[in-house]
Amino acid sequence: MILSITDPAFLFPGISLLFLAYTNRYLALANVIRALNNNVDDEFSPNRISQIQSLHMRITLIKYMQAFGVVAFLFCVLAMLSLMLEQQHSGEVLFFTSLISMVISLLLSLTEVMKSGQSLKIELDRTHVRKSGPSKRKS
DSSP, X not given: OOOOTHHHHTHHHHHHHHHHHHHHHHHHHHHHHHHHHXXXXXXXXXXXXXXXXXXXXXXXXXXXXXXXXXXXXXXXHHHHHHHHTTOHHHHHHHHHHHXXXXXXXXXXXXXXXXXXXXXXXXXHHHHHHHHHHHHHHHO
């Protein structure tokens, strides 16, 4: 397979869009964490502890998603540089490494999306307990 210098360049828009999406997810989680900290009660409920653990895991996943995205971008640039210097084999290896890094980033993103569904379930459970609590007391 002969790799052209423009082949790795095709990844640039995709990587940029992923960074934008990852940053938006990070900022949304940061806002949730700030809101959670502003509404701290005197007691920590099991629900609140579950929420904090879930948010911590998701922030960690986003950090690694971004890191592997940066690695993918760097290897993509190095692949282009190698191809410019007519180092075909090195360019191919670097481009392949870039693709692997991007796949890892995307798999981490999928994991984070799945965790976000679990986070919503925790909040829905809390809402359900809050709504069903007073009605049980009246009976």
